[in-house]
Amino acid sequence: MGIRLYQQPSLHSPVLIAGWPGIGNIGLIAVDALRTMVEAEDLGEIEPWEFFYPRKLIIRDGQLDDLEFPANRFYYKKSEKQDLIFFTGEEQPVDEGSAYAQGTKAYQLANLVLDVAVKFGCRKVYTSGAAVALIHHTARSKVWAVPNAAHLIEEVRSYQNTVLMSDIEGRSGQGHISGLNGLLLGVARKRGLDAICLMGEVPAYLQAFPIPYPKASRSVLEVLTEVLGITGDLEGIVSLAGHTEEEIDRLCESFPQEIKEQIDRLAREPLERTSEPGPITDEDKQRILEEIDRFFKRETKED
Numbered sequence: 001m002g003i004r005l006y007q008q009p010s011l012h013s014p015v016l017i018a019g020w021p022g023i024g025n026i027g028l029i030a031v032d033a034l035r036t037m038v039e040a041e042d043l044g045e046i047e048p049w050e051f052f053y054p055r056k057l058i059i060r061d062g063q064l065d066d067l068e069f070p071a072n073r074f075y076y077k078k079s080e081k082q083d084l085i086f087f088t089g090e091e092q093p094v095d096e097g098s099a100y101a102q103g104t105k106a107y108q109l110a111n112l113v114l115d116v117a118v119k120f121g122c123r124k125v126y127t128s129g130a131a132v133a134l135i136h137h138t139a140r141s142k143v144w145a146v147p148n149a150a151h152l153i154e155e156v157r158s159y160q161n162t163v164l165m166s167d168i169e170g171r172s173g174q175g176h177i178s179g180l181n182g183l184l185l186g187v188a189r190k191r192g193l194d195a196i197c198l199m200g201e202v203p204a205y206l207q208a209f210p211i212p213y214p215k216a217s218r219s220v221l222e223v224l225t226e227v228l229g230i231t232g233d234l235e236g237i238v239s240l241a242g243h244t245e246e247e248i249d250r251l252c253e254s255f256p257q258e259i260k261e262q263i264d265r266l267a268r269e270p271l272e273r274t275s276e277p278g279p280i281t282d283e284d285k286q287r288i289l290e291e292i293d294r295f296f297k298r299e300t301k302e303d
Contacts, residue, residue: 003112005044009076009120014083015228016117016125020092020180024213026200027128027181028088029237030220035086037225037232040075043085046112048072051093051105072109074116081229085122087113092180110180110187117193124194128220129181131165131199132207136267137248141201141216143223144168146177148189152196159223162198198223205263206248215241 019031048069055068070091077084093105117125131144143162147153156164177185181197188195200216218237225232252263 002047003044003116004047005074005116006042007044009043009078011076011078011083011085011120014076014085014117014120014122016085016087016113016122017224018087018089018113018125018127018180018184020089020129022092022179022181023130023132023207024200024202024211024216026130026202026213026216026220029212029214029217029240030128030200030224031086031088033217033221033234033237034224034230035075035077035088036236038077038079038084038230040077040084040086043074043076044116045074046072046089046109051109052091076120084228085117085120087116089180106180106183107187110184113184114187114191114193118191122193125184125188125196126224127181127184127195127197128217129177129179129197129199130202130207130213130216132204133201134266135201135203136263137203137206137213137215137245137252138267141213141219143219144199144201146182146185146197146199148185148195152194156196160226161219162223165199203263203266205259209251211247212240212244214244217241 017031017034019027019029021028048071049067051072052070055070057067070089072089073087075086075088077086089109093103093109114125131142133142135141140161143159144165145156145159145162146165147156153164156162177197177199181199185195185197198220200213200218200220202213202216206213214237218234218241221234221237224230225234252260255263
């Protein structure tokens, strides 16, 4: 288990931005888009074999030639305004029976990511993921934020289109962030690093579908570019978000009428969303998801 660095750049107080797959791949899309925007260079990787099972075996000339593992890579960018380190992981290590990263392997991986950050003088970390909300897919996604220290609260409240997760009505200051996006915040706090998780809103009725949701990634990217003083072209992610919205429109047309009416109601009668999102009840969310699940089970039986 270890880290392989390809080079040793001299960086000045870089910010680490990390992303993993999850609902809608919100963080991964946002981090990759930002990394591409600034033309970050390869920095290194975390050796994968103690964390992941091989994705496939590569056989050449009748014999095993190699094993292909999920990649976990670092990148960096030096700039006049702010040096940056990026980390992207293609998978999260999970224990048997769990859908999200947890346990010893996840904790070890989080520490390895921060080992690289600390080595290059990083004092601040951003992670990103999804916030499941009762919104329509044509609405602009807000960004929910969770800092790991009290002195970051006022900073977070100054971010555009962003609300503290603890301020959302009905949550009573409580919340939960699954997987490495949440774990990294806690490990960073233990190691004396400031960290903030930025979560783009995903419609509740899409959370069970294995499709990307770049509209939420765009909202996260807009916050990161403003906070970090980065200027760049967002045309790529805007185009991707538009294309995905068209695909979701077609998906929703396949739903039975009673489900479509409930989803369409979110567009016609949006929840009150001025300074903060409206109430999100487990009952509302569960009702929509159960009806969609019943629809697809019925379609499978008919097929």
